[in-house]
Amino acid sequence: MPIELVSSTKSFDGLQQQYRHQSAVLDCPMHFSIFVPQKADREEKQRYPVLYWLSGLTCTDANFSQKAGAQRLAAALGIALVIPDTSPRGDDVADDPAYDLGQGAGFYVNATQQPWKQHYRMYDYIVKELPQLVEANFSVSQRRAISGHSMGGHGALVIALRNPERYTSVSAFSPICNPIACPWGEKALGAYLGADTTGWEEYDASVLVGRAETHLPLLISQGDKDEFLEDQLRPEALQLAAEACGYPIRLEHHAGYDHSYYFIASFIEEHLRFHADFLLKNNPVA
Ligand SMILES: N[C@@H](CCC(=O)N[C@@H](CS)C(=O)NCC(=O)O)C(=O)O
Numbered sequence: 001m002p003i004e005l006v007s008s009t010k011s012f013d014g015l016q017q018q019y020r021h022q023s024a025v026l027d028c029p030m031h032f033s034i035f036v037p038q039k040a041d042r043e044e045k046q047r048y049p050v051l052y053w054l055s056g057l058t059c060t061d062a063n064f065s066q067k068a069g070a071q072r073l074a075a076a077l078g079i080a081l082v083i084p085d086t087s088p089r090g091d092d093v094a095d096d097p098a099y100d101l102g103q104g105a106g107f108y109v110n111a112t113q114q115p116w117k118q119h120y121r122m123y124d125y126i127v128k129e130l131p132q133l134v135e136a137n138f139s140v141s142q143r144r145a146i147s148g149h150s151m152g153g154h155g156a157l158v159i160a161l162r163n164p165e166r167y168t169s170v171s172a173f174s175p176i177c178n179p180i181a182c183p184w185g186e187k188a189l190g191a192y193l194g195a196d197t198t199g200w201e202e203y204d205a206s207v208l209v210g211r212a213e214t215h216l217p218l219l220i221s222q223g224d225k226d227e228f229l230e231d232q233l234r235p236e237a238l239q240l241a242a243e244a245c246g247y248p249i250r251l252e253h254h255a256g257y258d259h260s261y262y263f264i265a266s267f268i269e270e271h272l273r274f275h276a277d278f279l280l281k282n283n284p285v286a
Helices: 062-067 071-077 122-137 151-162 183-193 197-203 205-211 229-233 235-245 261-279
Strands: 003-011 014-023 028-036 048-054 080-084 140-148 170-173 218-223 250-254
Touching: 014 071, 014 122, 028 062, 028 071, 028 122, 048 122, 048 151, 048 261, 062 080, 062 261, 071 080, 071 261, 080 122, 122 140, 122 151, 140 151, 140 261, 151 170, 151 197, 151 205, 151 218, 170 261, 183 197, 183 229, 197 205, 205 235, 218 229, 218 235, 218 261, 235 250, 250 261
Parallel strands: 048 080, 048 140, 140 170, 170 218, 218 250
Antiparallel strands: 003 014, 014 028, 028 080
């Protein structure tokens, strides 16, 4: 499937680019951003491992690219960054006037309900189609890690917990940890998956952690001044579930930080170094 370059900008010797492609899974044109380092001492055949970043409600591929400040360290470590959009988009794609449903709010699920199911298959897009596309078109390896913020933190946790063989490690900023029991999750999962809540559990990190046979390295950063912490994010539910089943998670609370990209920018270095330990193990680019 061809990809079309939309923009290309040099950053820390690497290239920050945006591409457009026709997604077969989502049945619409999509944009994604990618940062590929250009390490001077890299051997030609060496490929960069990839950190996938899933963004939150209302975001596109631009928010993380422009606000997190991840390129400097990604360039130095030799890690590529892939930043997809948060939902299918377009005039023909179902939408909702609210910010927390429809375009910009795909919740990383495969929808089963009308009017969503034709396009809203972000789970399959992130797990299968996008990595295939990226690995076929760029100098990147099949070593993948995954991270995200809020709705994207939920997506990263769910995707890693369900596909541990595909990722070296997972992390999240302010993730929606227990979507089957919070207003954002109840609304989105109800719309995309229908009223029968049994299917919702496949998309709830606090449930999936108890079913996991493989334990991936897992880091969560959470600000205590986050306006969504109590009602929507529920990290304590994930922590309790993880403790109950012996899944080691590193949950770090940061005093004074809110839900914004200022928080992400403050701790992205810690997350990149966390993933680098696993992404580059036995496979250093430098
Ligand atoms: N209050 C926001 C809720 C959405 C929100 O906070 N989105 C977060 C992710 S859950 C975000 O990253 N926004 C974009 C940004 O800060 O760049 C709104 O109504 O738009």
